[in-house]
Every structure is written in structure tokens, then in C-alpha cells.
Amino acid sequence: MTSIGTAPRRATTPRTVPAWMILALACAAQFMVILDASIVNVALPAIRGELGFTATGLAWVVNGYLLAFAGFMLLGGRAADLFGPRRMLVSGLVLFSAASLAGGLATTPGVLVAARVAQGVGAAMMAPATLAVINTFFTEPGARARAFGAWSAAGGVGGMIGAVAGGAITTGLSWRWVFLINVPIGALLIAVALTALAGAHTGRREPLDLTGAVTGTAGLAALIYGVMRSADHAWLSGQVLVPVLAGLLLLAVFVVVEARFADRPMMPLRLLRIRGVAVGNGMLLLFGGITIAMWYFSSLFLQNVLGFSALQAGLGQTPAAVTFMLVARGSAALLPRTGVRPLVLAGSAGFLAGFGWLSLAQADSAYLTGVLGPTLLVAAGIGLTFPTLMAAATADAPEGDAGVIGGLANTASQVGGSIGLAVLATAASGAAAAGTPAALADGYDLVFLIAAGLGLAIALVSFLLPRRPRG
Secondary structure (H helix, E strand, O other): OOOOOOOOOOOOOOOOOOHHHHHHHHHHHHHHHHHHHHOOHHHHHHHHHHHOOOHHHHHHHHHHHHHHHHHHHHHHHHHHHHHOHHHHHHHHHHHHHHHHHHHHOOOOHHHHHHHHHHHHHHHHHHHHHHHHHHHHHOOOHHHHHHHHHHHHHHHHHHHHHHHHHHHHHHHHOOOOHHHHOHHHHHHHHHHHHHHHOOOOOOOOOOOOOHHHHHHHHHHHHHHHHHHHHOOOOOOOOHHHHHHHHHHHHHHHHHHHHHHHHOOOOOOOHHHHHOHHHHHHHHHHHHHHHHHHHHHHHHHHHHHHHOOOOHHHHHHHHHHHHHHHHHHHHHHHHHHHHHOHHHHHHHHHHHHHHHHHHHOOOOOOOOHHHHHHHHHHHHHHHHHHHHHHHHHHHHOOOOOOOHHHHHHHHHHHHHHHHHHHHHHHHHHHHHHOOOOOHHHHHHHHHHHHHHHHHHHHHHHHHHHHOOOOOOO
């Protein structure tokens, strides 16, 4: 029997606050999180020229954000359960906006990297809180599915706009505005969050599992750091193996602590006994490699093989991004009627057909037939699959665990993307040792074939999912 002091409280919100405002808030916050993962890439040469970064140090303008984002996500999810998604969303927005201001005003490399790490921590507070908001305020299955579709589409918009907006802002204004633009947007979202969620009373009086928080966060961060190091060092080198093994050891300790010693674990392992949670998160790990192959390596193919500029590559991916957004909204409407499996199988078919077609592209391929056609198929597959998997992995969350479930789902996707990037980059570089456009095309074609294999694996694992996520 749960005591009054620790019992989770249902969220309540004033009837005067429309559901669309709450959903718009969650989608806008997710948009910011994904946008900042990509908008900086095009600005890196200008940042290096003005602040004097070394080539190695410059990578941490991107890696610092991604490392903190993925490493702190699980902790951010549990914090949303304990302190309430409203409080964590507002706190994350404040930290994210303040770090953006610091990054935009930075005059030294160290300050900019520190600001990017702080941005990543703020993003790790925001992302699971947005999912907790959706799970808390959208309880009817159809409404929740539509909310997940909109949330997924918002992330797609952020990824699409990032590449294009980064180039436009850097060219028309300054690289500093890549960061400074977050400040007024963040201030607006803070005001909306304080208003739209003003009646929400969530969270519970319960201490944070500090041992689990330290071992889990440090383990994830060390694992991802080691995987990132594989871009510059061999997989069996000490620079990669030491942090990877340390991360795995810390995660093993984390599991033991959560299972045997924590009175109120940060990540209750009982949640993994829920089939949708366990299988859904496993599939999100695989899905991370799909998204990297699609958005990252197809962009490299456009630039390094077909000779597109970074801005042209972003525009060249825009039709696929629009397809993803439209299909994601449509699949969310279908999910309550069809259940999970048909949509995942249809999405996997898009992966197999699209990546199989894309693997045939060569240095003399035309954009329309060699890249646009297949990427539209893959984007449709992502639109069918991503909101479906997120719904399946979070829909059965017990009351009071929505935040950590959302953090786990986001972590699985991010870790899958980090590992997928490292593995696929290794495969591409091994096949493209000559460095000519033809050799590079062969390397990217291998990546696309591996991605097609991931699509097949997702289709097979989908038979372990429940037919319909429970609302």
C-alpha cells in the first residue's frame, strides 16, 4: 500500500487551457531539442575561424551537446516523475536558453563547449518531460496517438530546418545567431509552460536514487564517449575500449543497484517486464541506425559524391522531411485502428525498398532517380515507424513512471543513433579508402545495404510487440 507522502498525483489542468496549447508546447520544445542537434553543423567552419578551435576541439561543439543529451536523459525522465513534468520542462527551458545565450556570446572555445554541454543537459530535461506531458494529458488512445504523431513530426521539422536554417543564419547574420535565436523562443515557451500547465500537480515526495543516478548517467556518458572516439581511433584501441568498457561496467553496477539495493530505484527494472516497453526500446535502438543512415549519410552522398553544397543538400532532403511529417501524422491517426504491427511492417517495407534502391546510387546518378525517389520511400517508412514505436514503448507506462519511460525511449533512440553512426562510419570508410567520388559512393552504398538489414531486423522483432498499445 502506498503512503500518502509518496503517492503519485494525477495531473490536473484548468478546463480553460485547450489541449492544442499543451500539445503545441510539447511539440515546440521537442522542435528546439532536435533543431540544436543539427543547426550548428553548417556553422562549424565560421566558428572555427573566429574562435580558433583545433580540428579535434571543434568536434566537441557537436559532441558535447549529444553526449550530455544522451547521458542525462534517463535522469531527466525520472526527475520529471519526482518533481513533475511542468517543473522539469520549465527548468530545462531556462537552462537551455541561458546556455544558448552563453554560447552566442562566447569568445573562447572552452566557453562555447561548456555552453553546448549545458544545452545538452537542458535538452535532456526537456525531452522526457514533453513525453510525460503527452502521456499525462492525453489519456484517450486516439488522442494520444495523434499527439505522438505531432510530436514526432515536430522533431522532423527541427531536423529538416536545422541544416537549412544553419546555413542561412550563418551566411546572412552570424554563427552567433545560431545560438542566440533560442533565447527569445525559449522565453516564449517558458511563459506558455507556466500558463498552460499552471494547474498541473504531478510528482511525488520521494528522494532521488543518487547511486543509480550517478552510475546510470556516468555509464551512459562513458559508453557514448567511447563510441564517439571510434571516429578517430580503431575500435580495439585504448582510446575506444577503455571508456566503452568503463561505461558497460558502470551500467552493470547500475542494474545491480536498481535490482537489489535501491529502495526507490531511478529506473525500476519492473518496467522492463512490460512487453511494449522492453521490445519497443529494443526496436528504437535499431531504429537509431536507420535515422543516421537516412539523414546523415544521404546528406554526405549528396555533398561528397554528387557535389552539392551543405545548403543544397539540406534543400535536397526537404522533400523527404516533408514526406516524413505528413506520413507521421497519418500513421498516428491509423494507430488506434490498426495497432502497432501493421504500421511497423509497412514502415520496414519502406526501409527495405528505399535503402535497397539507394544502395544502387553511383557517382554519375541523377538526384531525382538516384536519391530523391529512394529517400522518399525511407522517409515514409520513418513516418510510419517512429511515432508507432514511441507510442508502443511508452503507452503502458504506470502512473508516476511516465517521465522515466519517456527518458528510456529517448535514450534508446539516441544511443542507437550514436552506435549506428560509429558502426556505419567505420563501414563506409573501409569501403571508400581511395577517397574518389566513385569509392565514396561504394562506401555509402554499403551503409545503405546495412540499413536495409536493420529494416528487416525491425520487421522481425515487430512480431514480439503487442498488437495494440494500451491507452
